[in-house]
Every structure is written in C-alpha cells, then in structure tokens.
Amino acid sequence: xxxDRNTQLLISLIYTFQMQAMMQMGKLxxxxxxxxxxxxxxxxxxxxxxxxxxxxxxxxxxxxxxxxLTQVLSDLKLNYVEESAKPQEKPKEETAEENKPQEKxxxxxxxxxxxxxxxxxxxxx
Numbered sequence: 001x002x003x004d005r006n007t008q009l010l011i012s013l014i015y016t017f018q019m020q021a022m023m024q025m026g027k028l029x030x031x032x033x034x035x036x037x038x039x040x041x042x043x044x045x046x047x048x049x050x051x052x053x054x055x056x057x058x059x060x061x062x063x064x065x066x067x068x069l070t071q072v073l074s075d076l077k078l079n080y081v082e083e084s085a086k087p088q089e090k091p092k093e094e095t096a097e098e099n100k101p102q103e104k105x106x107x108x109x110x111x112x113x114x115x116x117x118x119x120x121x122x123x124x125x
Contacts, residue, residue: 007062007064007065010065011065013053014050014068014072015072017046017050017053017072018050018072018075018076020046021043021046021047021050021076021079021080022076022079023037024037024039024040024042024043025038025040025043025079025080025083026038027083038083040080040083043076043080043083044080046076047073047076047080050069050072050073050076051073053069054069054073057069
C-alpha cells in the first residue's frame, strides 16, 4: 500500500476517534440522533483507544503523524477533565418522574376549585 495512502488512513482513523469522543463528551451533536448525548465512560474508552494506537505505533510514525496524534490526545484529555468536573446530568426520564408529584399536586388544586370560582391568584390585587 502507498505510504501517502497509509498516512491518510491513519489521520482519518484518529479523526474518527476524536469526533466520536467529542460526541460522547457532549461537545458535539450526534448527527444521526440530532441530539447532544453525554457518556463519559464511552469517551474515556475512545481516548484510551487513541492512547493504545500511539503506544503501538511508537517510533513508527512520521513526525507530522506523531504531532497530530499527540495534539488530538491532549485536546481530548483536556476536554474530558473539563466535562468530568461538571455535575452529572440526570436522564430526562428521571427528571420527569421527580416532577410528577408536583404536577399531580397542581392538578389536584385545579380540580378542587369549583366552576366559576376565582383562582387564589385572581383575588390578589
């Protein structure tokens, strides 16, 4: 295989893992789901894969390839530290479940109100 072609393939592979990790950290929108998802464990796995590639290709990369891989890893690790310092967001399903008692209480208040009766807020002037 042509050396230039191998370089292009390597850069493409690194770029693929980089974009995957950025999506997993919630830094980029997933183009398939059109949503921003956050899975730090998966992001760590993608970063670890790139670390493994760096280790396995040690002394076998051109200076430019090594510089690119090193820069991508540095950027990803800094972003990972930043994201892992943020509070973990609760899944929307859990948040919805937590809000149900409040919604039920509000529904109960409106059901307890008699037709034609002013709401408590309307009496306040």
